[in-house]
Amino acid sequence: MARIICFDIETTGFEYQRGDRCIEIGAVEVLDGKITGNNFHEYINPEGKIIPRESYEVHKISNAFLDDKPTMAVIAPKFLEYVGDSVMVAHNGKEFDFPFLNYELKNLGLPEIPPEQQQDSLLIARTRVFNLKTYTLDAIAKFYGISLATRADAHGALIDSEILAKVYLELENTEPAPEISEIVEKQHAAFLAHPKIGGNFPYRQFPISPEEEKIHQDFMAQFNE
Numbered sequence: 675m676a677r678i679i680c681f682d683i684e685t686t687g688f689e690y691q692r693g694d695r696c697i698e699i700g701a702v703e704v705l706d707g708k709i710t711g712n713n714f715h716e717y718i719n720p721e722g723k724i725i726p727r728e729s730y731e732v733h734k735i736s737n738a739f740l741d742d743k744p745t746m747a748v749i750a751p752k753f754l755e756y757v758g759d760s761v762m763v764a765h766n767g768k769e770f771d772f773p774f775l776n777y778e779l780k781n782l783g784l785p786e787i788p789p790e791q792q793q794d795s796l797l798i799a800r801t802r803v804f805n806l807k808t809y810t811l812d813a814i815a816k817f818y819g820i821s822l823a824t825r826a827d828a829h830g831a832l833i834d835s836e837i838l839a840k841v842y843l844e845l846e847n848t849e850p851a852p853e854i855s856e857i858v859e860k861q862h863a864a865f866l867a868h869p870k871i872g873g874n875f876p877y878r879q880f881p882i883s884p885e886e887e888k889i890h891q892d893f894m895a896q897f898n899e
Contacts, residue, residue, distance in 0.1 A: 677760040678704040680795075680842055681714075682834040683771055684733040686725045690777045695720040696746060697735055699753055702839040707846070709839050713833040717743045718871045734747030734828035746778050755786065761791055763842050765811045765834075768794040795842055802848040811837060819842040 679703035687694035701714040719740050730736060761855065764771035776786040798812050799806075807814050815822055818839045824833045882890075 676706055677758075678763055678793075678842065679760045680704060680763045680835050680839040681762060681771070682831045682838060683775060684829065684831050685774060686720055686723050686736060687729055688770070691772045693723060694774075695723045696774060696778050697725070697740060698733070698831040699749065700830065700835040701753070701756065702832075702835045704839050704843065707843065709836075713832060713835070714753060716749045716752070718749050719743045719745050721745055733831050747782055750779055750782055750784055752781075756785075757791075759791070761793055761797050762787060763793045763838065765838055765841075768796065768797065769791060785820070795855045797836060797847060798845050799841075801850050802845055807878050811841065814841050816844075820844070825890075 679701050683696050683700075684698035685694055686697050695718070697718050697720050699714065699716050699718065701819075703710045703712040705712075707878065717735070717740055719742075720737070725735065725737050749869050762772075771786055779786050795814075796809055799809050803809075803814060804822065806817060812822060815837055818841065820837060825837070826872055
């Protein structure tokens, strides 16, 4: 049975190497192409790391709210047990979610998520959906007609994971788009196959009258004055 874990994290900021911390993990299980409802969701105490206003405005999670929540040392082993050896999917995960999560795991002396378990829905979308101005999770969800009503007020790890799971299933059911070179080659072949291309058509001449020749000469003469 194919088991996929679609997940998302919320953080205090983008720079984990400068002390930013994970403050929420959400994950949705997809089993044999169906969302099962077996979810994982935890808020995490950032252990003194202050959440800046710009981050709070995105996820609406405050330090006061997280004061009584467990630390990453408590949550991470539970999350790894939940994931097991399943393939994990995150949107823009290769650039953000996986490196951030692995940094937290490494600092705890826990096994990191190996590359063979990582999939990035952003990279998948770029091979299957064209003509989008941006490949954010919102944009792809709208392309497939997936409602974003649950995240109207703020982002949330579990909310985004649920949207991601729906997007992932749509992407899996979308045929990969042909390479650009293949598209160009097919268009070129179609152009050459046009009945007028390469035909032996007579060359048409349109001689001008003496009156038209005089008008042209008079026009050009003004530039030589």
